[in-house]
Amino acid sequence: MTMFVTAFVIFFILLFAGVPIAFSMGLGSLIGLMVDGTNLSVVAQRLFSGVNSFSLMAIPFFMLSGELMLKGGISRRLVDFAHSLIGHLTGGLGMVDILTSVIFAGISGSAAADTAAVGSIMIEPMKDRGYPGGLAAVIQATAGSLGPIIPPSLTMIIYCSLTNLSIGECFMAGVLPGLVIGIGCLAITYFYAKKLGIKGERRATLGEIWKAFKKAALALVMPLIIIGGIVGGIFTATEAGAIAVLYALVIGMFVFKEFSWKDLPKIFVDAAASSAMCLLIVAAANVFSWLVAYAKIPTIIVNFLVSMTSSKYVIMILLVIFLLIVGMFIETLSATIIVAPILMPVAAQYGIDPIQFAMVMIITLVYAGVTPPVGGVLFITMGIAKVKMKETLKYLPPYLGVVCISLLLLIFFPKISLFLPHLLF
Numbered sequence: 001m002t003m004f005v006t007a008f009v010i011f012f013i014l015l016f017a018g019v020p021i022a023f024s025m026g027l028g029s030l031i032g033l034m035v036d037g038t039n040l041s042v043v044a045q046r047l048f049s050g051v052n053s054f055s056l057m058a059i060p061f062f063m064l065s066g067e068l069m070l071k072g073g074i075s076r077r078l079v080d081f082a083h084s085l086i087g088h089l090t091g092g093l094g095m096v097d098i099l100t101s102v103i104f105a106g107i108s109g110s111a112a113a114d115t116a117a118v119g120s121i122m123i124e125p126m127k128d129r130g131y132p133g134g135l136a137a138v139i140q141a142t143a144g145s146l147g148p149i150i151p152p153s154l155t156m157i158i159y160c161s162l163t164n165l166s167i168g169e170c171f172m173a174g175v176l177p178g179l180v181i182g183i184g185c186l187a188i189t190y191f192y193a194k195k196l197g198i199k200g201e202r203r204a205t206l207g208e209i210w211k212a213f214k215k216a217a218l219a220l221v222m223p224l225i226i227i228g229g230i231v232g233g234i235f236t237a238t239e240a241g242a243i244a245v246l247y248a249l250v251i252g253m254f255v256f257k258e259f260s261w262k263d264l265p266k267i268f269v270d271a272a273a274s275s276a277m278c279l280l281i282v283a284a285a286n287v288f289s290w291l292v293a294y295a296k297i298p299t300i301i302v303n304f305l306v307s308m309t310s311s312k313y314v315i316m317i318l319l320v321i322f323l324l325i326v327g328m329f330i331e332t333l334s335a336t337i338i339v340a341p342i343l344m345p346v347a348a349q350y351g352i353d354p355i356q357f358a359m360v361m362i363i364t365l366v367y368a369g370v371t372p373p374v375g376g377v378l379f380i381t382m383g384i385a386k387v388k389m390k391e392t393l394k395y396l397p398p399y400l401g402v403v404c405i406s407l408l409l410l411i412f413f414p415k416i417s418l419f420l421p422h423l424l425f
Contacts, residue, residue: 003291003295004291006028007291022281025338026288029291042287047283051286059157059158059241066108066109066110066113068252079121083096084204090194090198092200093125094139094198099182106152106226109151110148111147112377112380115147119385122140132196135192140385141377142185149177150178152240153170155366163358165355169425173421176420177359184406188399281331312350312351328368335365364407370396370400378396
């Protein structure tokens with residue numbers, strides 16, 4: 001226990017001192033093991049084993065495909081298509097932002113990528129149409145955060161590599177919850193627009209809708225290829241990532257002609273940097289997770305919770321509160337890696353379906369990350385919108401309320417997350 005407490009304290013001291021999270025976890029674990037007198041060779045072993053996984057090979061592929069699609073003009077075509085469908089509604093531009101983010105979530109799998117790609121196109125036009133900058137930032141932050149929930153999802157790939165769950169089943173489990181959250185965000189945006197007197201745009205003609213659809217069709221096909229191939233057993237998630245790279249390269253370079261050969265080195269370097277950062281966090285967190293297991297922390301937590309209640313619903317609500325607190329201070333990916341090995345035994349002890357619990361955990365951590373003090377996705381949209389934190393906070397609670405209601409629905413009606421996995425697998 002002394003080893004764990006030392007590692008945990010050092011981790012948080014370094015984290016709040018501004019040290020990157022991978023190094024905070026790695027150094028905290030290293031010092032904890034030194035205090036305990038454990039053979040330090042375990043650090044090298046766990047660093048290597050943490051990334052020695054076939055499923056984790058999907059991460060560089062999806063990172064690269066995301067960069068290729070961002071540079072390939074796909075986000076702009078999706079915005080135009082969504083605008084032709086619902087741009088005429090009250091608050092239509094905000095709804096276009098949300099619908100585009102829902103579609104884009106089925107392509108990139110990253111909240112930061114979705115937020116940057118769609119937000120850079122949508123936030124300024126929303127401000128021009130009368131949306132307060134804080135509201136525009138919040139709409140994009142909550143919509144962009146659907147990236148790790150609607151498949152494909154980098155967070156789910158890592159979660160499954162840690163827990164040995166089926167990536168395909170977890171991917172499918174995110175579809176309906178993601179749509180529920182998206183619909184809730186559309187409703188909140190409509191009421192805000194009504195209150196602020198923000199009108200819709202001109203209604204598009206059928207011809208204009210068809211023209212926008214044709215331009216976006218190749219982008220819309222991509223999620224079908226990725227998810228259809230995984231569900232159909234044609235290829236694995238890693239192979240799907242490679243196919244996504246090839247598809248995005250061909251479409252962006254030869255069909256849309258948005259980039260050329262000379263742009264590829266920078267695209268590859270950007271994707272490599274993102275992948276390296278992600279995998280370094282995975283490696284360091286694997287050392288921390290081993291230390292947690294060695295100190296028998298999951299057993300201690302299970303025994304403590306069992307002594308409190310025997311209701312799995314009460315336990316899940318308590319865990320959601322715990323995850324919200326964790327996610328407010330630790331970035332989503334890192335938090336997932338740290339807490340998944342700890343809390344999975346708790347879920348098993350109470351007979352909670354592992355797929356259902358995976359979705360509850362991921363959604364909670366993703367949207368906890370929209371809030372201060374970490375708030376990575378929110379800070380991205382604040383930068384694009386050029387607003388301060390206080391301008392966003394008054395608009396954030398209703399959107400987070402939608403997420404909380406969605407989580408309660410997932411807890412009490414598990415079929416929302418389990419229907420598609422059971423149907424397709």
